[in-house]
Amino acid sequence: MYFPPLIRLGSYNINPFAIGLLDSWLAVQRQAVLSNLSPIRFSDQSDIDVELAIDMFSLSAQQDIGVLKAIYKCICPNCDGQNGKYNALSSLPKQDIICRYCGYNYSPNQRLDYVEIVFERCLEPSESVTSTRERDKFSNSGVINLGNAESLRVQDIIDKPNKARRHLLNNLDSRYEAAQ
Numbered sequence: 626m627y628f629p630p631l632i633r634l635g636s637y638n639i640n641p642f643a644i645g646l647l648d649s650w651l652a653v654q655r656q657a658v659l660s661n662l663s664p665i666r667f668s669d670q671s672d673i674d675v676e677l678a679i680d681m682f683s684l685s686a687q688q689d690i691g692v693l694k695a696i697y698k699c700i701c702p703n704c705d706g707q708n709g710k711y712n713a714l715s716s717l718p719k720q721d722i723i724c725r726y727c728g729y730n731y732s733p734n735q736r737l738d739y740v741e742i743v744f745e746r747c748l749e750p751s752e753s754v755t756s757t758r759e760r761d762k763f764s765n766s767g768v769i770n771l772g773n774a775e776s777l778r779v780q781d782i783i784d785k786p787n788k789a790r791r792h793l794l795n796n797l798d799s800r801y802e803a804a805q
C-alpha cells in the first residue's frame with residue numbers, strides 16, 4: 626500500500642476493494658491538488674458510491690488514521706469567491722465578513738451551505754508510483770479539474786450526519802445537535 630494507515634479503515638467496515646482504490650487514487654494525485662482533494666471527485670473517478678467516499682475521506686482524516694486533513698473554505702454566497710480557509714470549523718470568523726471579491730457582507734457561520742470541505746493529503750506515498758497502471762484505474766485522472774465539480778459543503782454533512790463524519794463537525798454549536 627502507498628498509505629498503510631488506510632488499512633485501519635477496515636475496522637470501520639470499509640471493504641478492502643474500496644480501501645485499495647482510495648489508496649491508489651491518493652497516490653496518483655498531482656502535486657497541485659494535494660490540498661484540495663474532494664471525495665466527490667474520487668467518487669466520480671472510481672465509481673465508489675459518493676456517500677461511502679465521504680465516509681472514507683472523513684475517517685481518513687481522523688487522528689487514528691491521519692492520512693488526510695480536513696480544510697474548511699468560506700465561499701461567498703454572492704459570487705462564489707473564496708474568503709479564507711481554516712483547519713477547524715470552530716476557527717471560522719464569528720462576525721460578518723466582507724467578500725474580498727464582490728463586497729458582499731455575510732456571516733460564514735450562518736451560511737454553512739457555503740462552507741466547503743476539502744481534504745489535504747498529509748503523507749507521501751510509502752513507495753513511488755512508477756506505473757501508469759495505477760493512473761489508468763481512474764477515469765479523467767490527469768485531466769485538469771477547473772473546480773466546477775460539485776463540492777462538499779458543511780451543510781451536506783449536517784443534513785446526513787453519521788458516526789464516520791461526526792468529527793468533521795467538532796466544535797460546531799448546537800445546530801448540529803439539533804440536526805440529529
Ligand SMILES: [Zn+2]
Binds near residue numbers: 701702724728
Ligand atoms: Zn463575493
